[in-house]
Amino acid sequence: MTAYNIMIVDDEENILKSLSRCLRHKENWSLETFTNADDALRRARTRIFDAVITDYNMPDIDGMSFLAELRALQPDAVRIVLTGVVNIDTLMAAINEAGAFRFIPKPWDDTMLIDSIEEGLRLRDTLLENRMLARQVRDLQDEVAQLRARLGK
Secondary structure (H helix, E strand, O other), rough: OOOHHHEEEEOOOOHHHHHHHHHOOOOOOOEEOOOHHHOOOOOOOOOOOOOEEEEEOOOOOOOOHHHHHHHHOOOOOOOEEEOOOHHHHHHHHHHHHHOOEEEOOOOOHHHHHHHHHHHHHHHHHHHHHHHHHHHHHHHHHHHHHHHHHHHHO
């Protein structure tokens, strides 16, 4: 069973505790929580995260800016936005600027949140596997071309 590293960022400690309670039953998920986006970004420079869940409204940096920076550091991480503010501009910014996989309103439904994370992780795994297989095909094609060249064909 693959172990997944999950980062949770929210400036409200009670939200972090609630999210941790919701997600900790997943035995193959390792959770790290942060109340400060700068601390989370520093940590993202030293550890790979498979999924990141962040609040949209935070005092030091908004969720979209945070996810855009995180995307530059870890483009393969599944990015999920939680927010109490739901409008089309926020939704479009989450998708376009930050490459958010899912936008989940607060208060969230635990089952929907877990299902969204699992779906994102499955998609991420598939994309990474496809990238690896494509690389293997290119390597094999290069080998065939080299063999043909040596055989004079």
